[in-house]
Amino acid sequence: MNGTSAAARVLEAILRAGVVPIIRTSSRDWAVEAAEALAASGLGIIEITFTVPEAPAVIRSLRTRFPDVLVGAGTVTNADVAAQAVDAGAQFLLSPALSPGMIDVARRHRVLAVPGAFSPTEVLQALERGAELIKIFPAETGGPRHIRAILAPLPEARLLPTGGVTPENVGDWFKAGAAAVGIGTALVGPGTGRLDARTLHARIEILKQGLAAR
Secondary structure, three states, X not given: OOHHHHHHHHHHHHHHHOEEEEEOOOOHHHHHHHHHHHHHHOOOEEEEEOOOOOHHHHHHHHHHHOOOOEEEEEOOOOHHHHHHHHHHOOOEEEOOOOOHHHHHHHHHHOOEEEOEEOOHHHHHHHHHOOOXXXXXXXXXXXXXXXXXXXXXXXXXXXXXXXXXXXXXOHHHHHHOOOOOEEEOHXXXXXXXXXXXXXXXXXXHHHHHHHHHOO
């Protein structure tokens, strides 16, 4: 399998799953524990943001321990961070904004790039750079109506709203036209203290019900 087809398969897997669970925390141990719980849940995709301490090491460890889980890097804001993420084995890169450096590194290494955008102008710029999936952030600012409004003139865009997505409202985002969603604190918790595995499991089940209704 060559790199180009690998990126395409990662995109296909994200679109099929419909969700990218996001781990953002100041605790490396909490991040690992949350990632283990998500890997066991069957969702099959994990994003480790570069705000997590030792994020490259966490990504590298997860790739080794869970070969059947797609592991990506989030908060990839420039080419240097993108290079670190790719070197650690990240299978997709996400940015909260339109980062040309991130896109260039991803393209060079044939890794899926998911740049961030908010306005129609930024979405169009991402499309012009070849983005096949675009993160809309912060999505809660405009809500599902914002997704619907962007897709009216740009129906070819695949949008991944992030921020404001919860297990309970995930269906509203898909009704608005989202291709997939990113969900962090509302799913895995705030990333402080001890991970509440029971609550996480309950949230995952609610999320799965919403995804099944797509």
